[in-house]
Amino acid sequence: MMELELIGGNPYVGLFESQLQTSIEWRKSTAEDRIDRLKRIRSWINKNQKEIREALWNDFRKPEVETDLSEIFPVTSEINHTIKNLKSWMKAKSISTPLSMLGTNSKIKFEPKGRALIISPWNYPFNLAVGPLVSALAAGCPVILKPSELTPHTSSLIERMISEIFPNHEVATILGGVETSQELLKLPFDHIFFTGSTQVGKIVMGNAAKNLISVTLELGGKSPAIVTENADITDTAKKLIYGKLLNSGQTCVAPDYALVHESIYERFLDELIIAIREMYDPNYKGIIESPDLARIVNDRHFERLEGLLKDAISKGAKLEFGGECNPHHRYVEPTLISGISEEMNISQEEIFGPIFPIIVYSDLEKAIYYINKKPKPLALYVFSQNKGEVNQVLEETSSGNAVVNDCVLHFLHPNLPFGGVNHSGIGKSHGYFGFLAFSNEKGVLHQRVGLNNATLLRPPYGVKTRQIIKSLIKWL
Numbered sequence: 001m002m003e004l005e006l007i008g009g010n011p012y013v014g015l016f017e018s019q020l021q022t023s024i025e026w027r028k029s030t031a032e033d034r035i036d037r038l039k040r041i042r043s044w045i046n047k048n049q050k051e052i053r054e055a056l057w058n059d060f061r062k063p064e065v066e067t068d069l070s071e072i073f074p075v076t077s078e079i080n081h082t083i084k085n086l087k088s089w090m091k092a093k094s095i096s097t098p099l100s101m102l103g104t105n106s107k108i109k110f111e112p113k114g115r116a117l118i119i120s121p122w123n124y125p126f127n128l129a130v131g132p133l134v135s136a137l138a139a140g141c142p143v144i145l146k147p148s149e150l151t152p153h154t155s156s157l158i159e160r161m162i163s164e165i166f167p168n169h170e171v172a173t174i175l176g177g178v179e180t181s182q183e184l185l186k187l188p189f190d191h192i193f194f195t196g197s198t199q200v201g202k203i204v205m206g207n208a209a210k211n212l213i214s215v216t217l218e219l220g221g222k223s224p225a226i227v228t229e230n231a232d233i234t235d236t237a238k239k240l241i242y243g244k245l246l247n248s249g250q251t252c253v254a255p256d257y258a259l260v261h262e263s264i265y266e267r268f269l270d271e272l273i274i275a276i277r278e279m280y281d282p283n284y285k286g287i288i289e290s291p292d293l294a295r296i297v298n299d300r301h302f303e304r305l306e307g308l309l310k311d312a313i314s315k316g317a318k319l320e321f322g323g324e325c326n327p328h329h330r331y332v333e334p335t336l337i338s339g340i341s342e343e344m345n346i347s348q349e350e351i352f353g354p355i356f357p358i359i360v361y362s363d364l365e366k367a368i369y370y371i372n373k374k375p376k377p378l379a380l381y382v383f384s385q386n387k388g389e390v391n392q393v394l395e396e397t398s399s400g401n402a403v404v405n406d407c408v409l410h411f412l413h414p415n416l417p418f419g420g421v422n423h424s425g426i427g428k429s430h431g432y433f434g435f436l437a438f439s440n441e442k443g444v445l446h447q448r449v450g451l452n453n454a455t456l457l458r459p460p461y462g463v464k465t466r467q468i469i470k471s472l473i474k475w476l
């Protein structure tokens with residue numbers, strides 16, 4: 001009854017209600033049941049790889065190789081890893097009994113949270129919709145999935161995939177934009193898994209609070225790279241250019257900007273330019289001709305990037321490389337800028353495109369202070385061959401994840417928790433941590449029948465009870 005009052009008039013109420021029975025039945029689902037669902041997704045993906053590549057190409061000219069590596073592989077690897085480990089993840093965990101609980105025994109049982117809502121972004125539209133779905137199904141949760149409206153080809157393909165594999169009362173896709181999301185957010189789900197911007201993350205959490213729904217928020221922000229004087233300059237430049245230009249910079253964990261020690265600045269800049277040319281213009285035809293550089297997803301984001309660049313230049317930033325913006329192709333040339341200051345918009349907002357500000361620092365303390373003044377990033381990258389420097393950066397900063405002498409790679413590690421902290425996100429995903437996000441860790445205590453330790457604590461509270469409690473406080 002309560003639910004109906006809360007959600008009256010909502011177009012998705014029928015669908016939502018239809019998943020209630022599933023969520024109750026799936027509490028008893030075995031690892032085999034859940035693995036079977038995952039296998040069906042894997043086999044659909046294997047049969048439809050060409051369609052996935054085409055959809056991504058049509059949405060923003062994503063290169064096939066990048067689709068294979070960053071859309072298909074992370075999902076199939078998530079499925080394979082989950083299939084291999086699900087039985088042990090689901091097993092109730094026995095825990096030790098302290099003296100104060102003598103006579104009892106306890107365990108942690110992982111029960112599915114229940115009906116889950118997954119809202120996903122456009123930048124890795126297949127990976128970031130289906131990846132969380134794998135975790136939800138592993139945990140035993142039915143799902144309503146709302147993919148991004150900005151990548152219509154991929155989102156329609158996801159809808160087709162889901163409808164071919166699952167009935168709506170198990171998993172359903174709802175296509176639509178902001179209004180659709182807002183209607184879905186009114187429903188009293190048991191968990192919401194949102195991937196997107198920090199700004200919309202706040203809206204999602206505000207809505208979830210109305211029904212006290214738990215959330216996983218995978219958000220964005222400005223992920224810094226520190227390049228110290230002890231870094232291998234050539235190696236670092238190649239890795240940063242790859243991480244920055246993958247998906248044309250439209251990656252949540254892309255290095256947003258680099259803080260570079262003054263003693264290596266000039267050489268580092270040269271190496272960055274060499275790396276861009278080697279990767280995206282090996283035959284000197286012009287970077288715009290490279291088939292390996294994705295386009296900006298839509299006109300709004302193209303104009304946003306062009307605006308960031310113009311604003312920075314007009315306020316005194318120096319263009320070190322690139323700078324071409326071609327609206328017909330929604331092409332933004334890989335661009336390096338220096339001399340940026342805090343009043344420029346590029347210093348404040350997540351860049352999310354192929355523009356790379358390089359900031360010079362004179363001592364590591366100052367670089368760390370620069371990072372700590374800003375909201376905690378999703379990822380932090382430190383490039384140095386000096387252990388002391390690396391430890392100093394890791395200990396004196398806070399970020400969702402950190403990588404030493406590389407960037408972006410951690411996303412693909414199945415045993416690492418992935419996610420942000422505060423502004424860059426709440427909760428973790430991937431592998432076991434994704435399974436946990438959709439599970440309620442239910443503590444279950446078994447007591448013996450009849451006389452037991454707890455009976456000694458009952459009223460009337462005499463001298464003996466007081467003595468027992470005193471010793472509990474003193475010794476246990």
Ligand code: NAD
Binds near residue numbers: 195352420
């Ligand atoms: P976005 O926040 O604009 O949109 C994400 C989803 O939210 C979409 O499905 C959209 O329809 C919905 N949405 C948009 N506005 C809404 C509103 N007012 N109310 C309810 N729902 C709304 O994000 P985006 O532009 O699709 O993706 C880019 C952002 O996502 C970047 O900030 C990036 O860093 C972040 N991101 C984070 C991760 C991660 O794993 N942490 C991964 C990819 C992208």
